[in-house]
Amino acid sequence: MSKKILVVDDDPELTELLRSYLGGNGYIVETACDGKSMRGLIDGFVPDLLILDVMLPGEDGLSLCRNLRASSRLPILMLTARGDDMDRIIGLEMGADDYLPKPFNPRELLARVRSILRRAEDHESRGRASTLLHFAGWTLDLAAHNLIGSDGVVIALSTGEFRLLHVLAETPNCVFSRDQLTDALAGRDAGPFDRTIDVMISRLRRRLNDDARDPQLIKTVRSEGYMLVARVESRS
Numbered sequence: 001m002s003k004k005i006l007v008v009d010d011d012p013e014l015t016e017l018l019r020s021y022l023g024g025n026g027y028i029v030e031t032a033c034d035g036k037s038m039r040g041l042i043d044g045f046v047p048d049l050l051i052l053d054v055m056l057p058g059e060d061g062l063s064l065c066r067n068l069r070a071s072s073r074l075p076i077l078m079l080t081a082r083g084d085d086m087d088r089i090i091g092l093e094m095g096a097d098d099y100l101p102k103p104f105n106p107r108e109l110l111a112r113v114r115s116i117l118r119r120a121e122d123h124e125s126r127g128r129a130s131t132l133l134h135f136a137g138w139t140l141d142l143a144a145h146n147l148i149g150s151d152g153v154v155i156a157l158s159t160g161e162f163r164l165l166h167v168l169a170e171t172p173n174c175v176f177s178r179d180q181l182t183d184a185l186a187g188r189d190a191g192p193f194d195r196t197i198d199v200m201i202s203r204l205r206r207r208l209n210d211d212a213r214d215p216q217l218i219k220t221v222r223s224e225g226y227m228l229v230a231r232v233e234s235r236s
Contacts, residue, residue: 003117004028006047008038008064009079010057018051021106022113035059049117051109053079053092054087062090069095073145075116075159079104092199095158097185099196119185120159133169135230136217138208139167147207155207160185163199168218168228177225201226 005027007018015031022029030045032038034057044052050068053059065076078091078099088099097116100109133140137150145162147155157165167176167184176184178197185196201218204210210217219229 002026002028003048004030004045005033005049005051005113006030006038006042006045007051008032008034008056008061009051009053009068010034010055011053018107018109022110025072025110035058035064038064047074048120050074050076051079051113052076054091055081062087062094065091065096066094069158070156073156073159073162075120077109077112077116087226089195089199090154092196093203095112095160095161097158108187128148132235133166133232134235135172135228135232136170136208140165142166156215157207158186161204161207164197165204165228169230169232170225172232175224175227181226199228 003026005022007022007029009015009018009031010033012033015033019029019031030041030047032041032045036058052061052065056064061078061103065078066208068074070078076096077098078088080087080091080099080101088101091099096114100112128218131141131143133142139148140146145157145159147157147165163185164181167181181197185200201220202212205215205218206210208217217228217230219227221227
């Protein structure tokens with residue numbers, strides 16, 4: 001079945017370009033110009049991926065991303081103004097899976113879309129093979145994409161947070177470079193000023209109640225990367 005993409009942007013020329021270009025590459029595309037029209041479409045259309053502009057009339061894309069992430073694991077690709085690093089960082093903190101600065105080459109957008117969807121499928125299929133990863137009192141439910149505390153409280157993770165924690169937990173006590181983690185999450189190399197992984201690690205530490213000043217679970221290895229320091233048990 002063709003994957004469905006919802007594009008939310010108030011630029012009609014851009015939305016029609018993406019409808020035509022992505023549609024010509026086998027995707028089913030719907031478009032919305034703001035948050036209100038997005039909400040009117042999203043439940044009936046049920047997209048596999050949301051392409052969301054930061055700058056929208058009314059409720060902006062960052063707020064929409066935050067509200068969606070509170071109840072959904074829908075993959076989100078944010079479109080940001082070129083050079084606006086703060087919007088990109090905040091977008092990732094709100095739960096976006098990747099970002100692309102404007103103006104962009106449609107071929108790069110297509111590559112990002114394919115990468116995000118492929119990784120979502122890969123992690124879903126791997127989750128069906130092995131259901132639970134237990135470490136340090138936490139349980140990562142690979143089928144539900146949830147993190148469960150020792151008290152049984154379920155913590156919903158964004159797609160990016162889940163994938164990052166899954167990668168670290170699959171090979172504990174092993175250092176992963178930022179490039180390796182960026183490739184695992186987004187299928188691309190990290191740029192020299194790319195803080196995507198650092199932001200997502202910070203979010204995961206908060207989820208895990210891991211003190212950022214002295215982390216005990218997700219350690220920073222200076223000049224090398226990050227590692228999960230724990231014994232991990234896998235159960236069906």
